[in-house]
Amino acid sequence: MLKKLEALLEQKPGQKAKSIASQLHVDKTEVNRLLYANKDRFVQDPAEHTWALVELRIELGSECWLTAELFEEALLTAGSPLDSPFCRVKFVVGEDCKILLEALALLLAICNQLVDSSKLVSLDFTASKSTLTYLNRMGFIDLLRSEVKILPNRPRVSAAQTYEGNSEAVVELRKIDHLKPDDSIPELLGNSFVACAGDQYNVAVHTVISELFGNVYEHSGATTAGFAGLQYYPRGRRRHIQTVISDGGHGIVGTLMPILETRYPKVAKAIAKSRLDHRVALLQEVFSKGGISQENDPGRGLGLKRSGSYAQKYNALISVRQEDFVLKIAHSGEQIQFSHCLNLARIAGTHICFDFLLD
Numbered sequence: 001m002l003k004k005l006e007a008l009l010e011q012k013p014g015q016k017a018k019s020i021a022s023q024l025h026v027d028k029t030e031v032n033r034l035l036y037a038n039k040d041r042f043v044q045d046p047a048e049h050t051w052a053l054v055e056l057r058i059e060l061g062s063e064c065w066l067t068a069e070l071f072e073e074a075l076l077t078a079g080s081p082l083d084s085p086f087c088r089v090k091f092v093v094g095e096d097c098k099i100l101l102e103a104l105a106l107l108l109a110i111c112n113q114l115v116d117s118s119k120l121v122s123l124d125f126t127a128s129k130s131t132l133t134y135l136n137r138m139g140f141i142d143l144l145r146s147e148v149k150i151l152p153n154r155p156r157v158s159a160a161q162t163y164e165g166n167s168e169a170v171v172e173l174r175k176i177d178h179l180k181p182d183d184s185i186p187e188l189l190g191n192s193f194v195a196c197a198g199d200q201y202n203v204a205v206h207t208v209i210s211e212l213f214g215n216v217y218e219h220s221g222a223t224t225a226g227f228a229g230l231q232y233y234p235r236g237r238r239r240h241i242q243t244v245i246s247d248g249g250h251g252i253v254g255t256l257m258p259i260l261e262t263r264y265p266k267v268a269k270a271i272a273k274s275r276l277d278h279r280v281a282l283l284q285e286v287f288s289k290g291g292i293s294q295e296n297d298p299g300r301g302l303g304l305k306r307s308g309s310y311a312q313k314y315n316a317l318i319s320v321r322q323e324d325f326v327l328k329i330a331h332s333g334e335q336i337q338f339s340h341c342l343n344l345a346r347i348a349g350t351h352i353c354f355d356f357l358l359d
Contacts, residue, residue, distance in 0.1 A: 001026070005034055006041065006053060010122065010149070013052035020051065040087075055088035056081055060107075062094025062127070068319065068353065071103040072326070075345035081114055082346045088120045095127040099135070101231040102319065102353040105244040108140055108173070108227070110347050113248060115145040116224070122149040137163065139172035143227055168195040169232035176213075176226035176247065186210040189230050193241055196232040197358055204314055205356075212245050212352060224248050226349070239358040248349040251322045253279045256292055264292055280340045283320060283327045288336055314356060321351040 004024055009015065017035060021028040035042050035051055043054045058078040060066055075081065081089045091107065093099075099107070114121045123144075125132035132155070135141060139160035141150070160172040171192045174185050190206035197205075213228065226247030233240050249255075257279065260268035267285060274281040286292055318329040324344050330337045 001030075002034060002038065002041075005031070009042070009051060009053050011151075014045070014048070014050045016048075016050050053088060054086060055090050056084045056086040058089065058091045060091060060093050060099075061097050063096045064098070066097055066099045066103045068100070068102040068106060068321075068326075071106055072341070072344055075110075080345035081110060081119070082117060082348075087118075088122075089114055090122045090124060092124045093128045093131050097128050097131055099131060100233075101138075101229060101242040101244055102355070104135065104138065104140060105173075105227070105229070105246050105351055105353070106321065106347060108143060109246055109248060109349060109351060110345075111148050112143075112145050112224075113348055115147045120149075121145075121147070122151060124151040126152050133159070136160065137172070138170065138229065138231070139174070143173055143175060143225075168192050169234070171228075171230035173227045173229040176228055176245070178225055178247070178249070181213070185228050186213045189228060189243055192230050192232075193243065193356070196234075196241060197356065201314065201356075208316075208354060209243060209245075212354070241356045241358065243354045243356075244352065246349060246351040251348070251350045252286065252320070253282055253322050256286070257282060260292075267292065277325065277340070277342055279322065279325065280327055280338075280342075283322070284338050287318075287320075287327075287329055287338075316357070317355040319353045319355070321347065321353075323348060 001024075005020065008020060008023060017031045018028050021031040024031070035044070039054075041054055042051050044051050056078055058074055058081065060074050061070060064070065091111070111121050111123070129152070132150070136155045137159040139158070141155055142158050142160055144150075164172055169192075171189050174182070174188070176182065176185065186206070186209045189209045190202075193205045193209075194202050226245070226249075228243075228245040230241065230243045233242070260271070260282070267282075271278050271281045271285065276284070282292075315331065320327045320329070321344075324346050325340060325342045326344060327338065327340045330339070
C-alpha cells in the first residue's frame with residue numbers, strides 16, 4: 001500500500017487524501033493514517049491540504065543548452081544531492097532543454113553514485129521527451145543504474161546499441177572496466193574526432209585521448225566502471241567537439257595527495273606555501289609540469305602534461321572535475337590560463353572534458 005501511495009504521488013504530486021483514496025480504491029482514513037505516519041516520505045501543503053513526496057528536486061532548466069556550468073548551478077541551488085538528508089532525489093528536465101555531453105556525463109555519474117548510496121533517484125523527461133531520445137541514442141540509459149526511475153517511461157530498446165557506429169559525429173558512451181580497460185576505446189574516440197575535424201588533428205588527438213584515458217584509470221582507484229564518449233557539434237556560434245572520460249574512484253588528487261610528502265617533498269613544500277587551495281595547486285602542477293605519479297616509474301606522470309601541450313596547440317579547453325571542485329585550463333598563445341571553482345556539489349571521481357574548438 002505504501003509503495004502504491006508513493007508511486008501515485010510521484011506521477012501526480014499535490015493531491016488531497018480523498019482523491020488519493022479514490023484512485024487507490026481504499027478508505028480515506030487508511031490513506032490519512034499512512035500519510036501522517038510517514039512524514040519522512042510525505043509532506044502536506046498546509047494551505048491547500050494536498051500531499052507530495054519528500055524529495056530533493058533539481059530543476060535542470062528549460063529552453064536552453066545545459067552546459068556543465070548550468071548543471072553545477074542547478075545542483076548548488078537545490079543542495080548537494082549526495083550530502084542531502086533527503087532519501088529521494090528527482091532531476092527535472094524542462095521543455096526544450098538540450099544537454100551537452102559534459103553535463104550529461106556529470107548527470108550520469110551523480111545518478112549512479114546516488115543509487116550506490118541507497119538513495120531513490122528519478123529523472124523526469126515528461127516535458128522534454130526529445131532529450132530522453134538523445135540520451136538513449138548516446139548510451140546514457142545503458143549505463144544508468146536500473147534502479148533509477150525514468151519518467152514518463154524508461155526506453156525499452158537501446159538506441160545506442162541499435163545505431164552504434166552509424167554516425168562519425170557520435171561515439172556512444174562506452175563503459176571503461178576498472179579492472180581491465182578496453183584499449184580500443186581511445187582509438188575509437190580518436191578516429192571519430194579525426195573523421196569530423198580533419199587529418200591535421202590525427203597525432204594530437206590520438207595522443208591526448210590515449211594519455212587521458214590511461215591517466216584517469218591509473219589514478220582512479222575505482223571499484224566501479226567509468227565511461228567515455230564523444231559528440232561533434234557542427235552548428236552554433238562555433239563548431240566544436242566534446243570528448244569526456246569519467247571514473248567514479250578517488251580522483252587524480254585523491255590518489256596523488258597522500259604520496260606527495262614521501263615521494264615528491266619539493267612539490268609538497270611548494271603546494272603547502274601556495275595561496276591556492278592545495279588540491280587546485282596540485283592539479284595545476286600536474287598539468288603544467290607533470291612528472292607526478294603514484295607509480296614508481298620515472299617515466300610516468302607526464303601524460304596530462306602532454307595532453308595539455310597538445311590542447312594548447314589546438315586551442316582546446318580542458319575541464320577537470322574532482323570531488324567538489326573543478327579546474328579549467330585554457331590557453332592564450334604560449335600561456336596556460338588556469339581558473340577554478342570550489343565548493344561544488346560532491347561528485348566522486350575524475351570527470352575530464354576536452355572541448356576542441358574547430359573554428
